Amino acid sequence: MSARPFCLTLAVVGVLAVLMLPPGLSELRAQSSDATPLYPQAGFGDASGETVYKAICQGCHMPAGEGAYGAGEYPALAGNPKLAAGPYVAMMVVDGSGGMPAFGSMLNDQQVAEVVAHVRTHFGNTYGDAISAEDVKSLRR
Numbered sequence: 796m797s798a799r800p801f802c803l804t805l806a807v808v809g810v811l812a813v814l815m816l817p818p819g820l821s822e823l824r825a826q827s828s829d830a831t832p833l834y835p836q837a838g839f840g841d842a843s844g845e846t847v848y849k850a851i852c853q854g855c856h857m858p859a860g861e862g863a864y865g866a867g868e869y870p871a872l873a874g875n876p877k878l879a880a881g882p883y884v885a886m887m888v889v890d891g892s893g894g895m896p897a898f899g900s901m902l903n904d905q906q907v908a909e910v911v912a913h914v915r916t917h918f919g920n921t922y923g924d925a926i927s928a929e930d931v932k933s934l935r936r
């Protein structure tokens with residue numbers, strides 16, 4: 796009459812539950828820290844820059860890239876002179892910074908390049924010198 800078999804069962808169930816999580820899910824949870832996940836948890840396949848922007852970025856930077864100020868500070872991407880530097884934007888997307896989560900593990904090089912091109916050529920921005928997937932690859936650590 797020991798409690799042991801029951802504990803063992805609980806442990807096994809616990810381990811199984813962890814094993815059954817989709818790959819990457821626990822990692823994403825860890826990254827989204829204070830925010831509820833704003834973006835799909837399963838990755839993006841071959842999504843375009845616009846799709847990625849709508850799914851991920853606009854939750855914070857707003858649909859027209861106007862940013863949001865209030866409880867937090869989400870800089871505008873519209874009319875933001877820092878977007879002149881494509882690699883800077885790519886680094887932000889890959890590595891994050893402060894309140895901006897890192898999306899490097901969610902997006903492949905091509906998707907990063909595309910969403911960077913999207914924000915640099917929309918919302919009144921006209922930076923045509925697109926960075927390539929190769930450039931993004933070289934920025935990854």
Ligand code: HEC
Pocket residue numbers: 830833847848851852853854855856868869870872875877883884887888892893894895896898910911914
């Ligand atoms: C959870 C909210 C959130 C999401 C989602 C998000 N950002 Fe950000 N972003 C921020 C915050 C907060 C900052 C300011 C970070 C800082 O000051 O260090 C920022 C900064 C930036 C900057 C730098 C702006 C500047 O003036 O230096 C760029 C570029 C940017 N984000 C692009 C994107 C793109 C592209 C996406 C989608 C792939 C995205 N962000 C998704 C919150 C977010």
